[in-house]
Amino acid sequence: xxxxxxxxxxxxxxxxxxxxxxxxxxxxxxxxxxxxxxxxxxxxxxxxxxxxxxxxxxxxxxxxxxxxxxxxxxxxxxxxxxxxxxxxxxxxxxxxxxxxxxxxxxxxxxxxxxxxxxxxxxxxxxxxxxxxxxxxxxxxxxxxxxxxxxxxxxxxxxxxxxxxxxxxxxxxxxxxxxxxxxxxxxxxxxxxxxxxxxxxxxxxxxxxxxxxxxxxxxxxxxxxxxxxxxxxxxxxxxxxxxxxxxxxxxxxxxxxxxxxxxxxxxxxxxxxxxxxxxxxxxxxxxxxxxxxxxxxxxxxxxxxxxxxxxxxxxxxxxxxxxxxxxxxxxxxxxxxxxxxxxxxxxxxxxxxxxxxxxxxxxxxxxxxxxxxxxxxxxxxxxxxxxxxxxxxxxxxxxxxxxxxxxxxxxxxxxxxxxxxxxxxxxxxxxxxxxxxxxxxxxxxxxxxxxxxxxxxxxxxxxxxxxxxxxxxxxxxxxxxxxxxxxxxxxxxxxxxxxxxxxxxxxxxxxxxxxxxxxxxxxxxxxxxxxxxxxxxxxxxxxxxxxxxxxxxxxxxxxxxxxxxxxxxxxxxxxxxxxxxxxxxxxxxxxxxxxxxxxxxxxxxxxxxxxxxxxxxxxxxxxxxxxxxxxxxxxxxxxxxxxxxxxxxxxxxxxxxxxxxxxxxxxxxxxxxxxxxxxxxxxxxxxxxxxxxxxxxxxxxxxxxxxxxxxxxxxxxxxxxxxxxxxxxxxxxxxxxxxxxxxxxxxxxxxxxxxxxxxxxxxxxxxxxxxxxxxxxxxxxxxxxxxxxxxxxxxxxxxxxxxxxxxxxxxxxxxxxxxxxxxxxxxxxxxxxxxxxxxxxxxxxxxxxxxxxxxxxxxxxxxxxxxxxxxxxxxxxxxxxxxxxxxxxxxxxxxxxxxxxxxxxxxxxxxxxxxxxxxxxxxxxxxxxxxxxxxxxxxxxxxxxxxxxxxx
Ligand SMILES: [Zn+2]
Numbered sequence: 001x002x003x004x005x006x007x008x009x010x011x012x013x014x015x016x017x018x019x020x021x022x023x024x025x026x027x028x029x030x031x032x033x034x035x036x037x038x039x040x041x042x043x044x045x046x047x048x049x050x051x052x053x054x055x056x057x058x059x060x061x062x063x064x065x066x067x068x069x070x071x072x073x074x075x076x077x078x079x080x081x082x083x084x085x086x087x088x089x090x091x092x093x094x095x096x097x098x099x100x101x102x103x104x105x106x107x108x109x110x111x112x113x114x115x116x117x118x119x120x121x122x123x124x125x126x127x128x129x130x131x132x133x134x135x136x137x138x139x140x141x142x143x144x145x146x147x148x149x150x151x152x153x154x155x156x157x158x159x160x161x162x163x164x165x166x167x168x169x170x171x172x173x174x175x176x177x178x179x180x181x182x183x184x185x186x187x188x189x190x191x192x193x194x195x196x197x198x199x200x201x202x203x204x205x206x207x208x209x210x211x212x213x214x215x216x217x218x219x220x221x222x223x224x225x226x227x228x229x230x231x232x233x234x235x236x237x238x239x240x241x242x243x244x245x246x247x248x249x250x251x252x253x254x255x256x257x258x259x260x261x262x263x264x265x266x267x268x269x270x271x272x273x274x275x276x277x278x279x280x281x282x283x284x285x286x287x288x289x290x291x292x293x294x295x296x297x298x299x300x301x302x303x304x305x306x307x308x309x310x311x312x313x314x315x316x317x318x319x320x321x322x323x324x325x326x327x328x329x330x331x332x333x334x335x336x337x338x339x340x341x342x343x344x345x346x347x348x349x350x351x352x353x354x355x356x357x358x359x360x361x362x363x364x365x366x367x368x369x370x371x372x373x374x375x376x377x378x379x380x381x382x383x384x385x386x387x388x389x390x391x392x393x394x395x396x397x398x399x400x401x402x403x404x405x406x407x408x409x410x411x412x413x414x415x416x417x418x419x420x421x422x423x424x425x426x427x428x429x430x431x432x433x434x435x436x437x438x439x440x441x442x443x444x445x446x447x448x449x450x451x452x453x454x455x456x457x458x459x460x461x462x463x464x465x466x467x468x469x470x471x472x473x474x475x476x477x478x479x480x481x482x483x484x485x486x487x488x489x490x491x492x493x494x495x496x497x498x499x500x501x502x503x504x505x506x507x508x509x510x511x512x513x514x515x516x517x518x519x520x521x522x523x524x525x526x527x528x529x530x531x532x533x534x535x536x537x538x539x540x541x542x543x544x545x546x547x548x549x550x551x552x553x554x555x556x557x558x559x560x561x562x563x564x565x566x567x568x569x570x571x572x573x574x575x576x577x578x579x580x581x582x583x584x585x586x587x588x589x590x591x592x593x594x595x596x597x598x599x600x601x602x603x604x605x606x607x608x609x610x611x612x613x614x615x616x617x618x619x620x621x622x623x624x625x626x627x628x629x630x631x632x633x634x635x636x637x638x639x640x641x642x643x644x645x646x647x648x649x650x651x652x653x654x655x656x657x658x659x660x661x662x663x664x665x666x667x668x669x670x671x672x673x674x675x676x677x678x679x680x681x682x683x684x685x686x687x688x689x690x691x692x693x694x695x696x697x698x699x700x701x702x703x704x705x706x707x708x709x710x711x712x713x714x715x716x717x718x719x720x721x722x723x724x725x726x727x728x729x730x731x732x733x734x735x736x737x738x739x740x741x742x743x744x745x746x747x748x749x750x751x752x753x754x755x756x757x758x759x760x761x762x763x764x765x766x767x768x769x770x771x772x773x774x775x776x777x778x779x780x781x782x783x784x785x786x787x788x789x790x791x792x793x794x795x796x797x798x799x800x801x802x803x804x805x806x807x808x809x810x811x812x813x814x815x816x817x818x819x820x821x822x823x824x825x826x827x828x829x830x831x832x833x834x835x836x837x838x839x840x841x842x843x844x845x846x847x848x849x850x851x852x853x854x855x856x857x858x859x860x861x862x863x864x865x866x867x868x869x870x871x872x873x874x875x876x877x878x879x880x881x882x883x884x885x886x887x888x889x890x891x892x893x894x895x896x897x898x899x900x901x902x903x904x905x906x907x908x909x910x911x912x913x914x915x916x917x918x919x920x921x922x923x924x925x926x927x928x929x930x931x932x933x934x935x936x937x938x939x940x941x942x943x944x945x946x947x948x949x950x951x
Contacts, residue, residue, distance in 0.1 A: 022206050025206050029345075030056065035360070040164060040168040042168055043168075049070055049159050052069045052070040061193075061200055063193070070159060070163075071162070081106075082098070082106055083099075087248065089244060090229060095187070097184070098184040116140065116256045117256070119133050119134070119256075119384070120391055120428075122391045123395050123468075134385065139383075140257045141183065144260060145157065145186055147188040147233050149190075150344075151225070153365050157364075158186035158369075162184055162186065165182060179380070181255075189233050192225060199215075210348055212268035226657065230661025231665070234323075236323060238327055238423070238472075238511075241924035249427065252328065252333075260334070262325035268343065272304065274301075274336065275296075275317075276297065280320040282475055283481070284401075285330060288390065296372055300375075317339075320505070321507075322475040327472070331427075338364075340364050341361065343356060346358060394468050401470040403524050404521065404522075404523065405440075405465060406463040406477045407463075408460060411518070413828065414617075417461065417517065424473075430467050433530065434456060435459075437458055439453060440453075446479055446518065446832075448480075448884075462526055462533075480887070481886075483507065491503060495890075506812025506813070508813045513834035514925050517830075538618050540613055544605045547623060547625065548593060548622045550584075550586055550593075551592075552587055553586065553827050556934070559670070560671050561619075562939075566643075567673045570598055571593075571598050572591050574589060574590065574642055575639055579632050581622045581625065640943060648695070650699075659724055659725070660677075662923065666930060680701060688711075696731075698919050700726050702730055716908060725916065738906060740843050744842075747795035747798045750793075750798060753872055755786065758874065789867040793871065798871060806896065808893045812836060812837075812887065813836070813886060814834040814885035815837045815889060817835040817855065817929075818857055819833050826935070835929060836929070837889075843900055843904055852901075855883060856881040857882040858875075858876075858880075860879060870898045870899070871898070883897065911946075916929075
C-alpha cells in the first residue's frame with residue numbers, strides 16, 4: 001500500500017470513528033503558535049523533518065525511532081554529514097553523533113582530530129606549532145539534547161537543526177559549515193524518551209491539554225527522565241556507569257570540542273535559563289571559560305530579546321558536583337546549559353492566562369542552538385588560544401595542581417581497582433605504578449590527618465598531577481572540594497531561615513571514597529621510577545585433582561563467583577576467617593567450592609572453571625583442608641555453607657525510582673543472576689515463599705497492617721529482609737518488625753544504648769592484669785564505664801538538641817564508617833569505610849541487634865584521660881572521633897550521627913532484618929558500600945538465617 005492511500009484510508013477511518021465514538025476538539029494546539037521554525041532556503045533533495053513524522057515538525061514529540069529514520073535518510077541524502085553510532089542503550093536503541101560540516105572538512109576528520117589531540121597536550125608541541133594548528137583548525141561544537149528523556153523539546157529542536165544545517169542554501173549556514181565541525185548528539189537518552197513518548201501516546205485524548213498537572217504532562221512512575229535502569233545520565237559523566245555515557249565520553253575524549261551544549265527542560269511554569277553557573281563553582285574549573293560563558297549568554301539573550309522571549313541566567317544553576325555535563329569545563333570545553341520550561345506536548349497554561357505552546361519551546365531551543373554556533377564561529381580562534389594557554393599551564397610547574405600526586409594503595413580487590421583504572425583512562429588520565437617503595441612527606445590521608453613521613457608501598461596506583469587533564473583529575477580525586485566561606489554563609493542562612501539549601505547535588509564525590517579504596521594525596525610531584533599502570537594478571541588454576549577451589553574474598557568478583565555457581569545449583573561455602581591452606585593466604589569471605597559437597601555434580605570442575613573464566617577472576621586449587629596451627633581447617637565451623645538466594649525487589653509507586661533502578665542494575669551488572677521485581681501493591685497476596693531474600697529499596701510508602709503481617713510471617717519463616725533509607729525509616733517507625741530505633745525515639749533509653757556501645761569499645765581494647773584477675777579476694781575497685789563519664793545529658797536536653805541538630809543534616813557528604821571486621825556483612829571492606837551520607841534515619845542499635853557499621857572513626861588522642869560525652873554516647877579516654885571525611889557536614893550533624901549505626905543486622909524468628917540507614921548503591925558508583933549490600937543479598941540467607949534442611 002503506498003503512503004498516500006494509507007493516509008487517506010486512515011483519514012476516512014478517523015472521520016468515521018470520531019463521528020461514532022469521539023468528538024473533535026473545539027480548538028487545536030497547532031493554532032497557538034504560527035511562527036515557522038525552519039524558514040531558510042532549503043535544498044529540495046533533502047527531506048523536510050515533517051516527512052518522518054505523523055504530525056507537523058515541532059508540534060509534537062518525535063519518537064526516538066522517528067528521529068532515527070530521519071538520520072538514516074540524511075546520511076544518504078547529504079555529503080555534509082557523517083554518522084557515528086557511539087553506543088547502544090540497554091534497550092538496544094542506537095545513540096548517534098552526527099558530524100556535520102562542509103564536505104571538505106568531513107574528508108579531513110582524521111587530520112582535524114589529530115591536530116586537536118596535539119593541541120591538547122602541551123608536552124608535544126611548542127607555541128609556534130600550536131599557532132599553526134590553531135590557524136588551520138575549524139571550530140568544534142558538540143550540541144547535545146534531552147539527556148532527560150521527558151525533557152523533550154531539545155531533541156525536536158535537534159532534528160530541525162540537523163536539517164537546517166545540511167539543507168540550507170543560505171550563505172550564512174554554508175559559511176558556518178566551512179569553518180566549523182558541528183557534532184549533534186540529538187537523543188542522549190533514547191530509552192527514557194521512548195518511555196515518555198509511549199506515555200504521551202497512552203494519555204492523549206482528543207482535546208489538547210494545557211494543564212501541567214495532568215498525566216499527559218507528568219507521565220507516571222518511573223517517569224521518562226532516566227534511562228532503562230532509572231539512572232540520571234546527567235550525574236554519570238565521571239562515574240561512567242551507563243553505556244550511553246561511556247560511549248559519549250570516549251567520543252568527547254577524541255574530539256575535545258570547544259563548547260558542549262546540553263539542552264534540558266525545567267518546571268512548566270518557568271521561562272528559559274542559560275548562562276554560566278553561580279557559586280558554588282568547583283575550584284578546579286577554568287575561570288576563562290566562565291568569561292566565555294557570558295559572551296555566549298549575551299548573544300543568546302539578544303536573540304531572545306529580539307523575539308520578545310523571556311529568559312534568565314544563572315540563578316539556581318550551581319556547579320560544585322563534577323558529574324554533570326558541565327564536567328567538560330574541567331577539560332577545557334565550555335559547557336552551556338539550556339533549561340526550557342517543560343511543555344510536554346500541547347502546551348501549558350500559565351498564571352497570567354497565556355498558553356505557551358510546545359512548538360514555541362522547540363523554537364527556543366532551535367534559536368539558542370544557532371545563536372551559540374554563531375558565537376562560537378566568531379570567537380573560535382580566541383577560544384583556542386585560551387585553551388592552548390590553559391593546556392600549557394596544566395603540564396607546567398606553575399599550576400595549582402603541579403605539586404599534587406594522588407596515590408591509591410595496593411589492594412587485593414583487583415576487580416575494583418581495575419574498574420577505577422578504566423574510568424580514569426576513558427578521560428585520558430595517565431596512571432602509573434611503582435615497583436619500589438617511595439618515601440614522601442606531609443601526606444594527606446582520607447581522614448584529613450597529615451602523616452609527616454610515608455612510605456608508598458610498591459604496586460600502588462600513582463597519578464602525578466602535572467598532566468593535560470590536571471583540573472579534572474583534581475576535581476574527581478581530591479578528598480575535599482573547597483567551598484567558599486561566603487557560600488557556607490548563604491547555605492547556613494538558607495537552612496536556618498526555612499530549611500532550604502543552595503546546594504543542588506552532593507557536596508562530596510571523590511572516586512576513592514566512593515570506591516572504598518584507601519588513598520593519599522602527596523603534596524609534591526612524584527616522578528621517577530614509575531611505570532605505566534597495568535591491570536594485575538589473573539590466574540585461573542582449576543585442577544580437577546584438587547579437593548576444593550577458592551577465590552579470594554577481598555575481590556568483589558568473589559561474590560559474583562559464589563552467586564553464579566549457586567544459581568547453577570553448586571553448593572558453595574564461605575570461609576569466615578583469614579586462612580592459609582596449601583601455602584595460599586586468603587582473606588575472610590573467600591567463597592570455596594568443595595568437591596565433597598557436590599558428589600552428584602559431574603560437571604563441577606568445568607563449571608568452576610568456566611565461571612571464573614567468564615568473570616576473569618583468579619581462582620586457586622587447594623589440595624589439603626588442613627590450616628596450620630589455629631587457622632581454620634575445612635571441616636570446622638569456619639567453612640560455612642551458603643544458601644542459594646532467591647531474590648525479589650519491591651518496586652513501583654511509593655519507592656524511589658533511583659534506588660529501585662540502581663538496585664536492579666547492581667544485580668544485573670555485578671551478578672547477572674535471576675531475580676524478580678514485585679509490584680508492592682501485590683505484597684498482601686503474593687506467594688512470598690518463592691523468595692528467601694527480599695529487597696526494599698528506599699521508599700516513602702508505608703505498608704498497611706495486613707501487608708506488614710505478611711512480611712513478618714515471611715521473615716519469621718527464614719526470610720532475609722534488606723531495606724534502605726526511606727524503607728528502613730518506615731520499618732523502624734512501624735516498630736513491630738525491628739528493635740532498631742530512630743535516634744529521636746531513643747532518649748528514654750539512651751543509657752542502654754551507650755552501655756552497648758561501651759561494650760563494643762572495651763572489647764576491642766582488652767588488657768589483662770593477671771594478679772588482679774586471679775586474686776581470690778573480692779574486689780571493691782571495679783570500674784564501670786558510666787561511673788567515669790562526666791556530664792550525662794538528660795533526655796529532655798537530648799530531645800531539644802536533636803530537633804535542632806536535625807536541621808543541619810548533610811545532603812551527600814562522606815562520613816567515616818567504623819566497620820566490625822568480624823561480621824560477615826563486612827567481607828571485602830576496608831577498616832574505615834567512607835559512607836555517603838544524607839538526611840538518612842539515624843539508627844540506634846540496642847541489645848538483640850548488631851551494628852555492623854557505626855559512624856565515626858576512633859582515633860588516638862594524647863593527654864585526654866576522661867570520657868567525652870557526645871549527646872547519648874561516650875568516647876573512651878585517650879580517643880577522639882572523626883566523623884566528617886568530605887563535603888559539607890555541619891558540626892551539629894556530626895554530633896547527631898556520631899556512633900549511630902549505618903548498617904544493622906538482627907534476627908527475627910528464623911529469619912533476619914538487615915537495615916541500611918543510607919542508599920548503599922548510590923548512582924552505581926558507591927562501590928565501597930555496594931559491597932556490603934551484595935554481601936547481604938548473596939550471603940545473607942546462608943549466614944544469617946536458620947539452616948533449612950530439605951526432607
Ligand atoms: Zn534535565
